[in-house]
Amino acid sequence: MLEGLKVVEFSTYVAGPSAAMVMADWGAEVIKVESRSGDPTRHTFSASPHLKHNPVFEFENRGKRGVVLDISKPGGRDALVRILKDADIFITNLRPRALKRAKLDFASVHAELPRLIYCNVTGYGLEGEAADMPAFDIAAFWSRGGVASSTIPRGVEPFPIGPGVGDEICALATVSAALAAVNERARTGVGRQIETSLLRTGVFANGWNTAIQLRFGKVAATRSRRELFNPLSNYWPTADGTWVCTVTRHGADDWAGITSAAGLPQLMEDPRFATPRDRTQNAAALIDALDDGFSKLSLAEVGARLTAGDVIWAPMQNPGQVAGDPWAQAAGCFTEVEEDNGERYLAPAGPARLPGQPESVKRTAPGLGQHTRQVLAEAGYSAAEIEALIADGSAV
Template sequence: MLLEGLKVVEMSTWVAGPSTAAVLADWGADVIKVERPIGDATRVYYPDTPESPGNPIFTNENRGKRGIVLDLARPGAVEALKALLREADIFITNVRPGGLKRQGLDYDSLKAEMPRLIYAAVTGYGLTGPEADTPAFDLTAFWARSGVAHATIPSDQAPFGSRPGFGDHTTALATVSAILAAVHERHQTGRGRLVETSLIRAAAYAISWDLSALLRFGQVTTARPRSERMVAHSGFFRTRDDRWVYLMPRTLDDFTNTMLVVDRPELLADPRFEAPVTDPLAIRELCQIVDDGFAQLTLEEACARLTELDVAHAPLGTLEELVEAPFAEAAGCFQPVADGWGGSFRVAAAPARFPEGAPAVGMAAPKLGEHTREVLESAGLTADQIDELIQSGAAIQGAQHPASAGAR
């Protein structure tokens, strides 16, 4: 069902690479996560103990996987990894290109021996060019350097960072799409291929509404200070109970209906406010009128009126409200995952679901090196070879989950 039967080896850390593999695992692929002895960096954010079971950050990016530890600096570890790749359909990595090449794990070094392998490289700035080996995170490449932050943050505010993983998860979805395109092609050709995604390219696509205008006309208007908005009934408005509601005008009727919402129908007959309003003084006056009108309504009252008049809008919600919202539950935003200690907790679900049937989701994220021995055995290594790797420190067999890992 779905991706069952696909074997994935993932050697990556932080978010973009691991979350790519987590989505594939959710959809039924058998995913093996390869970690260094110190483990994925996201393991350190929250404890995983009987008193506080289940690291939510690591689990969000690594649920449903089996985990092994290989120290690629030690003899035998690279060959053990290659044994896994010979049995795999897909290899996902966000290790920098230079490091992979030095270890003979770049695509060019592997493709002759493993012609069916789909090799997915998740990068900051691509595999070629002057920035190919520059360390990158979504906060640096996707958010700051790409122009996304500059286009998003109004000029009257100091720059601020995006939330962690925001650009990484966008890049992960692009990587999933590219991998599945390569899988489809392999059905026809029998050959794998190199798939490459980057934070910078995903950012350019994410901001491409503005970017396309800039490319076409040489200039673009991005985020303005709220006091300089050009459409009086567009954007966020503060209500009497100190909440905010966002209006998204679609047609000229929305201006009419917004005037009804704020109890100023007489303005519809004022020629100064006949669309399109271009006079700066009229725009500023109208903006103040709309602001004052919403300031007289509670959020509940404003949303009720906007809904009745079919004006596209949404309250400025909080994460706390989202996790309790019936609409979010109905949309499938969350899923339970085993914590590895006999309990479970909710995490964000992959952003697509399959109502007519899909693999069960819920297997815990692996403990560090939890499945090293069983994975190496399945790759064809003998017990003596595995013992030698473990004794030399090239591989590490970690602790087993003390409780059932839950349903797949």
């Protein structure tokens, strides 16, 4: 879909690289620019030298070509601008102060390249006292954005979000905004600045709770599974050690479906559970009864019964179980990536499928500076000029 679109990404870790990776998956030409030391995710498994692969870096950076430039040197900065001259989108998560120091902030670049769409991926946005604060998603998205407090039940000690989860959501926001700007530029002929932040993405992702807080001035505390207002939207243990999630809907007869699946249809006649309010007031007793019923059944039995009752349900799976899940395979959750030596491996697929278009095999992530000479030549540098840039450390 994005064939003919050129994206230059000068960012590290997750959100910026992931946004560029999604565009590469969809056919864009993506050039990854790194410093001499490389994106820190290249070193994720450096303490485990027996591991031959780095699935984290490979996932975030597949399908790209790699260039190393030192933007603190005039030659390195000028080389980046020349690479950007025919680019459509520039993605960076360098802090604003560092970008301005290198004259790579939006104002400086826009003056030279007015058609370029410039994407700042940030922790806390470009305005206010936190504009230059360092951030990861555990801090900005999960903690400050209110997602953690809306997820962790009261009385439970805080725990971190899984690695990169908030970053990946921010990446999708970046892709959406950048492609909206491409559409706008088709009308105006002028590029614009795009800003996404982990904080703003976290507030949006936690939108239900945020909206309630903004409208009513308060929001209910997150409760443990034994204290829920709706005890039927919950997790249930099975005989083979798996937890199963059920979620109820307004207007659906999920009460009958869940009690039937647990082998306890008699609960429907119990006056303690006659209405939703009764079930809330007697949640502990109801959960004890359903736990007892479900715990006598296997996951296969529970799943079949819940499906027959048209109840929304899912097993709580770890990544290993997801990798073998036929539902995940049918949904296209995995894609093949080919290494330079022709070997292939599976990796998480992008977030959208294109019906009617076969899933293409992706190109593996680039080595550090693997395509520096090639990309500089495409930017108009002669062989002698390229060697001079490399000799003075502006490029590697």
